Amino acid sequence: MKTIRLSLCLALLLTALLPWAGACAKSTAAPATTVPSGDALQATKTPKPTKTPKATKTPKPTKTPKPTAEPYLAPGQTPVITKNSYRSQQIAITITAQRCSNTDVYVADIYVKDVRSFQRAYPGTRWGKTAQRITTLSESQNAILSMTGDSANNFSAGWVIMNGQVLRDKVNRKRDIGILYTTGEMVTIPAQEIDHGAIAAAAEAGEIWQTFLFGPMLLDQDGKAMTKFNSNVGPVNPRSVIGYYAPGHYCFVQVDGRRTASALEKGKKNRGLTLTDLSLFMESLGCKAAYNLDGGQSSLMYFAGKIHSTPFKNGRRLSDIVLIKEVDAP
Numbered sequence: 001m002k003t004i005r006l007s008l009c010l011a012l013l014l015t016a017l018l019p020w021a022g023a024c025a026k027s028t029a030a031p032a033t034t035v036p037s038g039d040a041l042q043a044t045k046t047p048k049p050t051k052t053p054k055a056t057k058t059p060k061p062t063k064t065p066k067p068t069a070e071p072y073l074a075p076g077q078t079p080v081i082t083k084n085s086y087r088s089q090q091i092a093i094t095i096t097a098q099r100c101s102n103t104d105v106y107v108a109d110i111y112v113k114d115v116r117s118f119q120r121a122y123p124g125t126r127w128g129k130t131a132q133r134i135t136t137l138s139e140s141q142n143a144i145l146s147m148t149g150d151s152a153n154n155f156s157a158g159w160v161i162m163n164g165q166v167l168r169d170k171v172n173r174k175r176d177i178g179i180l181y182t183t184g185e186m187v188t189i190p191a192q193e194i195d196h197g198a199i200a201a202a203a204e205a206g207e208i209w210q211t212f213l214f215g216p217m218l219l220d221q222d223g224k225a226m227t228k229f230n231s232n233v234g235p236v237n238p239r240s241v242i243g244y245y246a247p248g249h250y251c252f253v254q255v256d257g258r259r260t261a262s263a264l265e266k267g268k269k270n271r272g273l274t275l276t277d278l279s280l281f282m283e284s285l286g287c288k289a290a291y292n293l294d295g296g297q298s299s300l301m302y303f304a305g306k307i308h309s310t311p312f313k314n315g316r317r318l319s320d321i322v323l324i325k326e327v328d329a330p
Helices: 002-028 038-043 134-140 196-204 275-284
Strands: 085-087 091-099 104-112 118-121 145-148 160-162 165-168 177-181 186-189 208-212 239-246 249-255 289-292 301-303 321-324
Touching: 104 145, 104 301, 118 160, 118 208, 134 145, 134 301, 134 321, 145 249, 177 196, 186 289, 196 208, 239 275, 249 275, 275 289
Parallel strands: none
Antiparallel strands: 085 091, 091 104, 104 249, 118 321, 145 301, 145 321, 160 165, 160 208, 177 186, 177 208, 239 249, 239 289
C-alpha cells in the first residue's frame, strides 16, 4: 500500500514539473536568426569609396635658350689662326667650301666687333690709277681676309665712299648700290629707288662707312631670292659677293668658274653660277642682304697669306679689294 502511495506521489510531482522544464528549454535556446532577402543585402552594402583623383602634373618650365657662344677670344688671349679660321678679341672668321651647281663655292663667315675692321683698299695713293695682285695689296694692308672689290673706277659715275671718305659723289642712276653704315648695318637699294640727296646728307654726317657700285643686288628687301636683276652678267661666271646678316656679322662668298679644275672634287670642273643660282645660294645662307661685286677673272679670295680659291687664268690685277683687318693694325 505504501508502495502505491509513493508511486502516485512521484507521478503527480513529475506532472507539475514538466511545463517548467519546457520553459527553461525554450529560454536557454539561442534565438532564431532571420536571414534577410537578397534585396535587403544589396541595400545594406557599404558603398565603395570614391577614388581620389590623381594630382595634375605640374608642367615643366620652358627651357631658356642658351645664348649663342661668343665668337671672339677673351681679353688677353693671343689670336689663333688655322688653315680655315681666325679668332681674336675683335674678329672671328671661319671659311667653308662646298660644291654648288657643279661649282666650288667658298664662304667666309665674318664677325667684327668694330665696323672699322671691314675696310676697302686700293693700290698707291690715288684711287683708280693703278692695279695690283691681290696678295701684294692684301699684305700691304695687313689684311687677314680679302676679296675682289667693285672696280668702281671702271664706271664714269656713281658714289664711291671708302672707309668713310668720299672719293666720288657723281650720281649713277643705272646701277644698284650697296651701303655699309657706320652702325654696321648694310642695305642694298635698286637703282630706280636711290635717294641721292639722302646719301649725300648721310655722307656729310659721317654715317656711311662704305659704298659698293658694281652690282646687282641679289636679295629683295625681305631677304628673299630674286629672279630679275639689274645686270647684263646673268649667265654662269665666277662671282664675288658680300652678304649681310646683322650689324657686325657678314660673309664674303667667292665662286669659281670658267671650267677651272675643282679643288674639292677630283676630276671635276667649275661651271660657275648664274645670278639666279647666286641669289638662291645667298638666301640659303640666311643673309638679309647681298651685293654682287666684280667677278670673272677678277674673282679672288685671299686668306692668311695665300689665294683661297681657283681663279680663272690665275686671276688678274685688281684696282680695289674689300678686306678684314684688326682695327689697331696700320
